[in-house]
Amino acid sequence: MTQQMNTHNFDVTYHIRPPYGLLNDPNGLIYFAGRYHVFFQWNQKGTTHKNKSWGHAVSEDLTSWRYLPPALEPTDWFDKDGCYSGSAVEADGRMYLFYTGNVRGENGERESYQCLAVSEDGEHFEKRGPLFEQPAGYTAHIRDPKVWKEADTWWMLLGAQTETLEGTAILYRSDNLLDWTYAGELMDRTAPFGYMWECPDLLRLDGRDIFVFSPQGLEPEGDFYQNIFQTGYLSGTFTEKGTFQPDADGFKELDRGFEFYAPQSFVDDQGRTILFGWMGAMEPEVEQAVPTIHDGWVHHLSLPREITWENERLIQRPAEELKQLRGEAASLTEALAQSGKASLPSLQTELTLEWQEAEDFEYTLRGEVTILFNKEKQRVTVERTNWLTKERETRSVVLNETLKDMRLYLEASSLELFVNGGKEVFSLRYFTETEASELTWKSSAQPVRVTAYPLNTTTSLRF
Incomplete structure (x- = not known):
C-alpha cells in the first residue's frame, strides 16, 4: 500500500519536516514497539493543499528522527483525493491507524469516509477501507478521528459541521x-462557536479531562482569536455515557503565537502526555509567499x-529530551548589560531568560522578532514582519x-517561546535576509541571567 519515494539528501533540524x-x-x-511514531499530512507533489498522504517519522528519543516511506497514500476510491488527518492506537500488538478519506466528485462535491489501516510492524500498513456510513x-x-479506550470501550471523536x-x-x-455505533454529539451546543471544529482530542490529566479542538470561523476579540483559525481547549469531565461536561472557565487558546494549529496528543511509555x-496555519496568500517555497518545501511541526x-490550567513544556541537544552554555548577561547586544552561538539556539521581577524590556532576535514586556499591564507581546505585506504585526x-x-x-525561520514555565506559549515563523545571529536588549533595568545553548541538531540523512 505504500509507494517507494525518491532518495534525497537533506539537512534535518530538530523540527519535523519533509525535504520537499x-x-x-x-x-x-x-509510542509503539520501542519507538515514537509521528505521522503527518504531506503533499509530496507540491506546496499546495492537495494529494495528501501520511508522511512518517520515527525516533527513539524525540530528538533524532528517521524518515520512513509514507504510511498511507491516496490510491483507493475512498481516499483518492487525500488521506486526511487521524490517530493511532495499539491493540493486540498491532498498530491501528484511523483517518479520513477525502473524495471529490466531478463538480467538486465532497465525500468523507472514516477509514482504517492496520500494521504488524509499524512500518507497513494494510488498508481496511471505510468503517461506517x-x-x-x-x-x-466530518473528519480527523481521534480514537482511545475507556475501560472496555473504544471511543472515536470526530470534528463535524451541522447542516446549519x-x-x-x-x-x-x-x-x-472494527464495528462502530454512533453515540451522538460530544456536548450540548448552547450557542454557535465557529462553523467547523477540526482535529478534536481528549486529554486525561490529573483527574481532569481536557477537550482540545480547532474551531474555524471565530471573530477576533481583543488579544484573542487573532489568527485565521484558532486552537484551544475546554476543561471538564468526560462521562461514562460519552458526553463532555465543560467547566465554567470557557474556551482558552492553547498557543498565543501566529501559526500554531491542529495539535494532537498521545501518552508515551513513561505515562507522559506529549503533544505536537x-x-x-495562515491565509492562503501569505502561505504562498513563504520564502521556503522557492526551495520546494513549506511548514514544519512544533517541538x-x-x-x-x-x-x-494547562501547562506546556518542551520535552525533557530536548536538553540532550544543548551544547556548552554561554552567559549573555554581561554583554547585554554593557552594550545592549550579544551574539547568539548559533542560528539554532535555546535561550533562557530569568528575572526576580521583570521590568519593562524589549528583546530583538536577529533584527526581526521582538519580544516586549509591559510591567504595568503584565503584558507580553511578540512582534514580527509579515513576509507578504512587509508590515509589522503582533500577538x-x-x-x-x-x-x-x-x-x-x-x-x-521559526521560534517557540515558553513563558513562566509554559503557562503561556507563542509559536511563530519568521523570515529575514540577514545571516546575523544577534540578540539586542533595551530596558531601564539590568538584564538578569540570559543563557544561550547552541543546539546540536543538524545532520545529513537519506530520505
Missing part, C-alpha cells in the same frame, strides 16, 4: 475497533511538548502573575 512538498497536521502520534444531520465535513453550518464534535463507540502541533494540568497576552522566566527555541 507541503506538510500540515500531525497524525497518528503513538456518515450520520444524518451533518455536512460532508455550525461546528461540533461527534462520537462513535466500539468494543473491537502544526506551525503553518514535542509535555502537557500537564497544574493549578487549574499579545496579559499574564495573571509576575513575569519570571522565558525559554526560547530559535531556528533559522
Whole structure:
C-alpha cells in the first residue's frame, strides 16, 4: 500500500519536516514497539493543499528522527483525493491507524469516509477501507478521528459541521475497533462557536479531562482569536455515557503565537502526555509567499511538548529530551548589560531568560522578532514582519502573575517561546535576509541571567 519515494539528501533540524512538498497536521502520534511514531499530512507533489498522504517519522528519543516511506497514500476510491488527518492506537500488538478519506466528485462535491489501516510492524500498513456510513444531520465535513479506550470501550471523536453550518464534535463507540455505533454529539451546543471544529482530542490529566479542538470561523476579540483559525481547549469531565461536561472557565487558546494549529496528543511509555502541533496555519496568500517555497518545501511541526494540568490550567513544556541537544552554555548577561547586544552561538539556539521581577524590556532576535514586556499591564507581546505585506504585526497576552522566566527555541525561520514555565506559549515563523545571529536588549533595568545553548541538531540523512 505504500509507494517507494525518491532518495534525497537533506539537512534535518530538530523540527519535523519533509525535504520537499507541503506538510500540515500531525497524525497518528503513538509510542509503539520501542519507538515514537509521528505521522503527518504531506503533499509530496507540491506546496499546495492537495494529494495528501501520511508522511512518517520515527525516533527513539524525540530528538533524532528517521524518515520512513509514507504510511498511507491516496490510491483507493475512498481516499483518492487525500488521506486526511487521524490517530493511532495499539491493540493486540498491532498498530491501528484511523483517518479520513477525502473524495471529490466531478463538480467538486465532497465525500468523507472514516477509514482504517492496520500494521504488524509499524512500518507497513494494510488498508481496511471505510468503517461506517456518515450520520444524518451533518455536512460532508466530518473528519480527523481521534480514537482511545475507556475501560472496555473504544471511543472515536470526530470534528463535524451541522447542516446549519455550525461546528461540533461527534462520537462513535466500539468494543473491537472494527464495528462502530454512533453515540451522538460530544456536548450540548448552547450557542454557535465557529462553523467547523477540526482535529478534536481528549486529554486525561490529573483527574481532569481536557477537550482540545480547532474551531474555524471565530471573530477576533481583543488579544484573542487573532489568527485565521484558532486552537484551544475546554476543561471538564468526560462521562461514562460519552458526553463532555465543560467547566465554567470557557474556551482558552492553547498557543498565543501566529501559526500554531491542529495539535494532537498521545501518552508515551513513561505515562507522559506529549503533544505536537502544526506551525503553518495562515491565509492562503501569505502561505504562498513563504520564502521556503522557492526551495520546494513549506511548514514544519512544533517541538514535542509535555502537557500537564497544574493549578487549574494547562501547562506546556518542551520535552525533557530536548536538553540532550544543548551544547556548552554561554552567559549573555554581561554583554547585554554593557552594550545592549550579544551574539547568539548559533542560528539554532535555546535561550533562557530569568528575572526576580521583570521590568519593562524589549528583546530583538536577529533584527526581526521582538519580544516586549509591559510591567504595568503584565503584558507580553511578540512582534514580527509579515513576509507578504512587509508590515509589522503582533500577538499579545496579559499574564495573571509576575513575569519570571522565558525559554526560547530559535531556528533559522521559526521560534517557540515558553513563558513562566509554559503557562503561556507563542509559536511563530519568521523570515529575514540577514545571516546575523544577534540578540539586542533595551530596558531601564539590568538584564538578569540570559543563557544561550547552541543546539546540536543538524545532520545529513537519506530520505
